[in-house]
Amino acid sequence: xxxxxxxxxxxxxxxxxxxxxxxxxxxxxxxxxxxxxxxxxxxxxxxxxxxxxxxxxxxxxxxxxxxxxxxxxxxxxxxxxxxxxxxxxxxxxxxxxxxxxxxxxxxxxxxxxxxxxxxxxxxxxxxxxxxxxxxxxxxxxxxxxxxxxxxxxxxxxxxxxxxxxxxxxxxxxxxxxxxxxxxxxxxxxxxxxxxxxxxxxxxxxxxxxxxxxxxxxxxxxxxxxxxxxxxxxxxxxxxxxxx
Amino acid sequence: xxxxxxxxxxxxxxxxxxxxxxxxxxxxxxxxxxxxxxxxxxxxxxxxxxxxxxxxxxxxxxxxxxxxxxxxxxxxxxxxxxxxxxxxxxxxxxxxxxxxxxxxxxxxxxxxxxxxxxxxxxxxxxxxxxxxxxxxxxxxxxxxxxxxxxxxxxxxxxxxxxxxxxxxxxxxxxxxxxxx
Numbered sequence: 001x002x003x004x005x006x007x008x009x010x011x012x013x014x015x016x017x018x019x020x021x022x023x024x025x026x027x028x029x030x031x032x033x034x035x036x037x038x039x040x041x042x043x044x045x046x047x048x049x050x051x052x053x054x055x056x057x058x059x060x061x062x063x064x065x066x067x068x069x070x071x072x073x074x075x076x077x078x079x080x081x082x083x084x085x086x087x088x089x090x091x092x093x094x095x096x097x098x099x100x101x102x103x104x105x106x107x108x109x110x111x112x113x114x115x116x117x118x119x120x121x122x123x124x125x126x127x128x129x130x131x132x133x134x135x136x137x138x139x140x141x142x143x144x145x146x147x148x149x150x151x152x153x154x155x156x157x158x159x160x161x162x163x164x165x166x167x168x169x170x171x172x173x174x175x176x177x178x179x180x181x182x183x184x185x186x187x188x189x190x191x192x193x194x195x196x197x198x199x200x201x202x203x204x205x206x207x208x209x210x211x212x213x214x215x216x217x218x219x220x221x222x223x224x225x226x227x228x229x230x231x232x233x234x235x236x237x238x239x240x241x242x243x
Numbered sequence: 244x245x246x247x248x249x250x251x252x253x254x255x256x257x258x259x260x261x262x263x264x265x266x267x268x269x270x271x272x273x274x275x276x277x278x279x280x281x282x283x284x285x286x287x288x289x290x291x292x293x294x295x296x297x298x299x300x301x302x303x304x305x306x307x308x309x310x311x312x313x314x315x316x317x318x319x320x321x322x323x324x325x326x327x328x329x330x331x332x333x334x335x336x337x338x339x340x341x342x343x344x345x346x347x348x349x350x351x352x353x354x355x356x357x358x359x360x361x362x363x364x365x366x367x368x369x370x371x372x373x374x375x376x377x378x379x380x381x382x383x384x385x386x387x388x389x390x391x392x393x394x395x396x397x398x399x400x401x402x403x404x405x406x407x408x409x410x411x412x413x414x415x416x417x418x419x420x421x422x423x
Contacts, residue, residue, distance in 0.1 A: 031281050038283040047282045054277045056286045056380060063293040071293045074301065094315040099314060112305035120301070122330050133361070133382050136370035143362035150359045157330055164328050170418060173316035174325040182327075185343035201316060 035076040046231055048239070055241035060135070064128035065234075068156075069227065071121040078215065081106075086166070090205045093130035093168035118160050125156045137240035148226055155223045162215035164233040165208060173203050176211070244273025320419040323405050333389055339404050 020026075025041065028034035038049045054060070073239045085104055086096045100107035129149065132138055138146035167175045180203070199206025280286075327335045339348035357364075367375050401407030401414050415422050 028283060034281045034283050038281065038287075041283075044283060044287060047286060049282060050279050051278055051279050051282045053287055056282075056289060058289065063290070066290050067293055067297055070297055072296070078306065090316070097312055108309070109302075109305050112308065112310045113301050115310035116304050116308065117301055119329075120297075130382070130386060134372070134379060136375060136378075138362045139360070139365070139368065139370060141285040146362050147359045150355065154355065160330065161328060167312055168316045169311075170316060170320070170322055171311055171314040173318065174322050175327050178325050178327045178335060179331055182331075182338065182343075185347035187348070190348070204318070231372075 007137050021047070029132060044169050046104060048234065048235060051239065052241070055239040057241065061242045062127070062131055064131050068121055068124045068128055071117050071124060072223070072227070074117045075114060075121065076220065078110045078117065079112045082114060083216060088166065090168060090208055093166065097167045114174065121156055122160055125153050127152060132240075135240065141237045142233070142240060145230060145237060147187075148230050148233070152223060152226050152230060156218055157216060159219045159223065162211040162219065165203070165211045166215065168208065176207070177203050314418070317418075322416050322418045323402050324400060324410075324416065326396070326400070326404075326405075329393060329397050332400075333392030336396040336400070338391045339400075 023037075023041065025037045026033055028037045035049045038044045038047055081099065084098050085107065097111075100111050102108070132146065132149065161176070161179060164179075165172045174182065180194050180197050183197060184190045186193060195201065197207070197210065198204070199210050248271065253316065303390055326332060334347070334351060337350060341350075365375075365378055372379060396410050399406055399408060401410035402417075407414060
């Protein structure tokens with residue numbers, strides 16, 4: 001009996017050690033432990049430990065920057081799911097889209113979420129910019145972060161644009177044809193830029209691969225690195241709230 | 244004599260008051276609300292709620308609204324009108340009105356550079372809306388133009404990108420004469 005009780009106690013203590021090893025802090029029962037939670041937790045450490053109430057008022061930020069980042073995460077996750085079924089070749093792409101829509105479990109839902117989240121991200125990133133402008137939050141010492149934000153806005157547009165081609169339907173091929181034709185008008189570099197984007201003179205197999213690679217690796221990587229700097233500067237320059 | 248001295252003192256006081264006004268924080272804080280709090284859990288909880296709300300919104304929209312998928316891409320059949328994605332329709336609208344070098348290259352480049360330089364061009368240190376009317380009016384104008392161009396390009400440009408009241412409502416896109 002005693003042996004069994006000993007064994008059970010031992011098991012509980014092992015389970016306790018396992019669960020407590022996940023978090024580097026206890027339950028946030030006091031302010032001190034709550035502060036340590038924000039400080040030592042990997043997911044939470046990008047937040048400041050202490051904030052002024054006015055900084056985090058929803059009527060000030062409208063959560064727009066945070067929602068933009070959250071949409072980026074949603075797009076990454078749903079995008080991964082789509083990548084399992086999608087082959088970026090003109091012989092497969094369209095049929096893969098049909099399969100995603102009609103055959104793959106949750107394929108249609110995930111594709112819809114990816115599509116609408118992308119549109120939503122373009123909108124939230126614009127609104128975030130508008131909010132930052134209207135509250136004058138770009139002023140010293142945040143001039144540089146405003147510049148990074150502008151580049152992130154452009155990357156969002158490019159991500160959305162490269163994704164537009166991938167379904168390989170009549171909407172995508174002609175939208176991208178119209179879009180890349182705009183690049184043609186730049187003096188001297190224009191035609192070369194267009195050739196570089198398309199991998200040829202017209203939208204085709206090479207274009208699909210280029211847009212795919214930029215869409216799933218190139219632009220998200222650059223975007224992610226700039227986001228890291230963007231958030232780091234928000235922390236270091238201080239929250240702009242408290243208007 | 245005495246009035247002149249008084250005037251000078253008053254002027255100096257005005258300058259002094261103006262200087263103090265410039266140096267002082269331009270924001271009026273509501274101290275009752277503005278205490279320091281631990282960001283966990285209140286701040287993180289707010290973010291969490293926003294994320295959950297957005298997830299619910301996306302799932303519901305995605306259940307009821309199908310993402311478009313037209314017929315397979317066909318380089319031989321051009322839809323009429325051919326349109327860029329909606330966020331580039333403002334640019335396409337400009338291209339239909341101005342010379343391509345100006346609308347397609349010079350103008351967007353200018354706007355992007357201008358946007359990055361905004362913090363350095365805006366010399367006004369104040370963040371109060373009432374003290375930055377010019378900046379706010381200019382920005383509102385910019386946003387209004389962008390939104391108007393996108394709306395025109397999306398809804399009011401029909402065949403051959405010619406003006407069409409209610410293109411989306413009444414006149415379908417055609418591919419080589421037939422409906423897409």
